[in-house]
Amino acid sequence: MSLPEKAFPVSWDQFHRDARALAWRIAGMGNGWKAIVCITRGGLVPAAIISRELGIRVIETVCVASYHDYSKQGEIEVLKEVHAELLANDGENVLIVDDLTDTGKTAGLVRAMLPKAHFATVYAKPKGRPLVDTFVTEVSQDTWIYFPWDLGFSYQEPIAKDHAG
Numbered sequence: 001m002s003l004p005e006k007a008f009p010v011s012w013d014q015f016h017r018d019a020r021a022l023a024w025r026i027a028g029m030g031n032g033w034k035a036i037v038c039i040t041r042g043g044l045v046p047a048a049i050i051s052r053e054l055g056i057r058v059i060e061t062v063c064v065a066s067y068h069d070y071s072k073q074g075e076i077e078v079l080k081e082v083h084a085e086l087l088a089n090d091g092e093n094v095l096i097v098d099d100l101t102d103t104g105k106t107a108g109l110v111r112a113m114l115p116k117a118h119f120a121t122v123y124a125k126p127k128g129r130p131l132v133d134t135f136v137t138e139v140s141q142d143t144w145i146y147f148p149w150d151l152g153f154s155y156q157e158p159i160a161k162d163h164a165g
């Protein structure tokens, strides 16, 4: 992946609102969820917010890592699988939660484990979008989303400084 051109920084407040908006969308689909499977680590924060909003108290993890270096995707590694009990019935009534889908590789991998689960992310880029069922905000493929847990305060160059046209 080449270095993304645009930056989309997200504050805690904005992330909380967007994750809650995702919970509202999922709430409209009924309340038969038997568990959330969150994709660590990014899925942990939206899973906590959705769990609180929808009263889903069984939370499982699938531990996946692929971006070892900032913005560079390596081999996807599954560090921990989903518990066998949730794999039964192909993940029916299971809600998979992640912070975003980018190339869709992570979503594709986890979807294959739980083909009947509902896949929800807060943000989606065009390549990953077809792999998720519900999301809140789409950002372009050449944008890097900066999550509040990765950020500190720093000076920002004006957008027009190096931007021709």
Ligand SMILES: O=P(O)(O)OC[C@H]1O[C@H](OP(=O)(O)OP(=O)(O)O)[C@H](O)[C@@H]1O
Pocket: 039, 040, 041, 042, 043, 064, 065, 066, 067, 068, 073, 098, 099, 100, 101, 102, 103, 104, 105, 106, 107, 128
């Ligand atoms: O659609 P993709 O191109 O597969 O990228 C999306 C995945 O990348 C990030 O996770 P990452 O592997 O960086 O691990 P992390 O959640 O621990 O930060 C993000 O949280 C998604 O899970």
Ligand SMILES: [Mg+2]
Pocket: 039, 040, 041, 042, 043, 064, 098
């Ligand atoms: Mg992740």
